[in-house]
Amino acid sequence: MRLKNLRVAGFRAFNEEQAIDFNGKLVIYGGPNGAGKSSVGEAVEWILFGCTLRRVKGDEISKREFAGCYRNVHYKGTAQPFVEVIFLDPSGNERTIRRELQRWIEDLEIERG
Numbered sequence: 869m870r871l872k873n874l875r876v877a878g879f880r881a882f883n884e885e886q887a888i889d890f891n892g893k894l895v896i897y898g899g900p901n902g903a904g905k906s907s908v909g910e911a912v913e914w915i916l917f918g919c920t921l922r923r924v925k926g927d928e929i930s931k932r933e934f935a936g937c938y939r940n941v942h943y944k945g946t947a948q949p950f951v952e953v954i955f956l957d958p959s960g961n962e963r964t965i966r967r968e969l970q971r972w973i974e975d976l977e978i979e980r981g
Contacts, residue, residue, distance in 0.1 A: 870956045871912065878949025879914070879969065880907035883940050911951045914938065915967045939969055 870890075877885035881904035888897075888908065899905055910920045920938075939949055952966040 869958065871953060872956055872962070873954040874908065874911060875952040876907075876911050876950070877947070878940050878943030878945055879911055879938055879951050880904070880940060882907060882911070883942050885945070912953065915951045915953055915965055918967070 872890055874888045874890070875885065876882045876888075881902070897905060897908060910922060913920045943949055948968040948970065950966060950968040952964065954962060954964050957963050
């Protein structure tokens, strides 16, 4: 499996919709603190597994502190925040996976604290 493209909006450091192409054999991304480097990795981890290790470890420490931490607090889009990846499967076929944040689940997590 080879990651080809990542589209994301309203997730972690990504406010407005952005697309990142992974066209090379080796892709290196960098930037200053707060640029979203960790958010790229967390977006891929979240779409594949439905959670991130940072969130799981955070839940062990303080559920209230990490409740709703996937949603970008500044996101004003009309659609649900989402992460979408396009990848090539072992046969070379293009596949797309999309996962959207569900607002009611985040609200429930905050209430449970």
